[in-house]
Amino acid sequence: MQICSPELNNRLKIGNTNKIDYGLGGYDVTLSIFALGGINEIGKNMYVVQYEDDIFVIDCGGKFPDESLLGIDLIIPEMTYLEENREKIRGLIVTHGHEDHIGGVPYFFKKLNAPVYATDFTLGLIELKLSEHKLLRGTELNKINSDSELDFGKIKVSFFKVSHSIPDCLGIVLHTPEGAVVHTGDFKFDLTPANDEQSEIHKMARIGTEGVMALLSESTNAERTGLTPSERMVASHLEEAFMKAEGKIFVSTFASNVNRVQQVVEAAIKTDRKLALLGRSMVNVVDVAIERGYLNVPEGMLIQPNVVDQLDPHKVAILCTGSQGEPMAALSRLSTGNYRDVSIYPGDTVIMAASPIPGNEKDVSKIIDNLFKLGAKVIYGTGSTTGMHVSGHGYQEDLKLMLTLMKPKYFIPIHGEYRMLYHHRLLAESVGVEKGNTFIVKNGDIVDIENGEARQTRNIPAGDTYVDGVSVGDVGEIVLRDRKQLSEDGMLVIVLTLSKAERKIISGPDTISRGFVFVKNSEDLMRDVNNLVTKTVTELQEDNVHRWNVIKQGIKKAVGQHIFQKTRRRPMILPIIIEI
């Protein structure tokens, strides 16, 4: 057993949580539970348990923006409350290393500080992130495992192992004077997990027996009936596909799904294939996983991408990123023949070993189409006979089992859209949680527990914070609405770059229309416009006219006249000149 705690000697005796006398009277005690992210959404999970002046933060995730948020790279939870109570934060406890649970960690440390508690593999991924942001130094990272016990005075923290689609996942128990608060993390009950890391069901049962005041349990698959299939199902399908394949084999999956990566490794070993890794995150995560002993790859098996084409096609397998159709990831570039070192040839096999996350279906379909066009054999879909993916999130029976084991007095469904939380409540009630004791909250809604009674009346700010490149800030809804509106209003933007020194066009002109559509032969018209702009600008430069505004007027006039003549329309023409 490994202990890492601010007060190492003051170890909590698990098994008596509710009976420990912390010397606190009834009504003075206030336990508050709330989410800063993760409710009514899939992504940016961040939950807070506060007991008097001790704040415990669970996870700090990111969320990828949808297409309406032009230019935004990442969404993280608003942390105003934490900033205002920074001195009370006792720890950032991380359940596991998925992006929606650790993606916001670097931004947490840009404004706040607290010791981090996480398992070995999770810490490895956090360290990758922090070092990318040059934040590794000065951050207290504490390695824990499911047997660790932390003592923060009035609050003790213990853990239990759960199965999920990434190694080393934890559920958390916060033992407070008001009773135990349990956070499940992300989980499924996989009785035959690929890594032999079973859920600690016996420990969960003991926690339930000892009494749980409040359970926070993830809701991702609360709409899906039955029990999640085991990861082992994928193993047998992978092996079969590897046996049948004749050319190269490409497998696309989440880099963080180390168990699945291990299964690909096993299938490659059995079929005597070398393995290449494509995509930065695949290389990084596999490095961490091998280094820390979560992934077992025989020496000499990994090869560099640039030697793939020198080997017999049936002697090589390739693991690549891009299972979600991300346009810049390896698989997308492979599918259009734009990957430098490796190409897909007719007869190669591509295995899509991940399901599209809602919203990504179209991008993924496009890649599958392109792969078929290259002549590849593509294996996709999640059918029980061919499926190369199983969910890491428990279905209804998994969720009911967790609720049954924990027997909570109060239940707060987390980690999901509203309809998932709603169904999760029905599941809870079906296994004995009293009606009225489930709190379907919003981010920022506070569930207060005092003297064994819970109520929800207060809330704190908990919106979205947008990250764009290096900057972290708030973009109001107004900005986004206006942005969208302008994009539909109809205008023509002409961009060109002028060299200040040489007094000539060095890039462009490029013509962009928004909401304005050319009549037929638009490409000809575009060329006409670009030529016209080049001509106009060049003539003005030759006449020694270098003022932007004069040039812009020249472009507007020339282009406006031409377009009106050709199309009888008058779009707003917006020349943008960049001088470098």
Next chain:
Amino acid sequence: MQICSPELNNRLKIGNTNKIDYGLGGYDVTLSIFALGGINEIGKNMYVVQYEDDIFVIDCGGKFPDESLLGIDLIIPEMTYLEENREKIRGLIVTHGHEDHIGGVPYFFKKLNAPVYATDFTLGLIELKLSEHKLLRGTELNKINSDSELDFGKIKVSFFKVSHSIPDCLGIVLHTPEGAVVHTGDFKFDLTPANDEQSEIHKMARIGTEGVMALLSESTNAERTGLTPSERMVASHLEEAFMKAEGKIFVSTFASNVNRVQQVVEAAIKTDRKLALLGRSMVNVVDVAIERGYLNVPEGMLIQPNVVDQLDPHKVAILCTGSQGEPMAALSRLSTGNYRDVSIYPGDTVIMAASPIPGNEKDVSKIIDNLFKLGAKVIYGTGSTTGMHVSGHGYQEDLKLMLTLMKPKYFIPIHGEYRMLYHHRLLAESVGVEKGNTFIVKNGDIVDIENGEARQTRNIPAGDTYVDGVSVGDVGEIVLRDRKQLSEDGMLVIVLTLSKAERKIISGPDTISRGFVFVKNSEDLMRDVNNLVTKTVTELQEDNVHRWNVIKQGIKKAVGQHIFQKTRRRPMILPIIIEI
């Protein structure tokens, strides 16, 4: 039997297609088949069969743009080839009335002309469209049914009835001197269709027996195993839901799915509920369907939306549009409490009787979430026990049955993404189509058949034509790529409207950022920027400076300094001044 033909007296004798002597020698005969839309996509179906100088156009569909096509309302097929050969077009034959088969019809008639051949219900929907575009007059609309036979001289055309998710659907047989070309339309084999309009399987078998040179068959569900479930499944689930419901019942489905609308009517009759219709297309299509006898609604059953709230909730059902999450449709507005006459109250039931089309999942989920938040009981999903939707497109076994019945020499899978066409080819080969005799083409690729041999070597232009409001034109890929690029580049647009007469700001300033994200407190900063712009412009106006460019410079300077001071960033600032 109903005949409508340019040459009524010259009726084709079905049953001898290949034996008719058209008086044409072998090598002079050229039969060409190609798609102007519908291949490598779902949408804008348009197929052409040309025999020498006789062109037959099958369908003229539209497609809805994805989010990257800002400002575009509709995509229709490029019709350059038809415009260049306008005098050869003998007819526009329409298989059925779905948008992806008739959405482009008004645009066809803006540039071209030809007699239209379609069934009664399809014609009803086409008439709606044409009258909206004020094109009804001067268009020759010919009503046919599945027993009609058309004679165009060398070419005779006959039909067969197919089941689909809209009434009155046809498959088409073009009897040419080179043999029969069969176009299936959209179909499934539903042995218990809701409208008792069975597929004409015997007729299909006879067509196959007589010999089919080329089959064009739809591929939408070529990836799905098994046989499509019957529409009757929905009936029993609908009825059960109606029986159980206590408050109002809302059913959202495609207006054109008249069979499903009929089932809702039946369920409402059985549970003694009146029926209201919400949404323009629902009202329009139900009107057409009742008027032409495709929908049977007892007198007095339909009520106006504004009396819904005066009735007992359990005495009323509401049929509404918006099953695809369209933001302006009835269901979306109901889900946010923004529908004028009708509200959803806790205890009401909402039935989603349609599946989200790929790409719409997120919008639909959002609506479901909002409905749950209103306290509604929402029934969604396609499970076999609760499913309120079945597909109108045949699964693999349906497709194999069609191929088996038709026994074509050559096969051209149509109506689908590449992977669907690919799988459809495998299905064809599995039921006996010779390897090498399936042509997976692109829009514009021409399959020529001469002397019983097919080859694909030529092609014609067949791109996307974008429709924006009243204008129809081509936007090149370049424009779209640049547009996207600029939207990610990072700039700040400040728009304000000046009155030329009064010399003052009459609207704005509005500030729009693209790719540039403010740091915290962005709304304050926005207000600061707007105030600063107002101040700057007002001062300049007072100083009698009215030149746009000077004002823009003033804005740029003031705003640029302020933003840099607050955020340490320098976005491109782009003031837009509109003078009216």
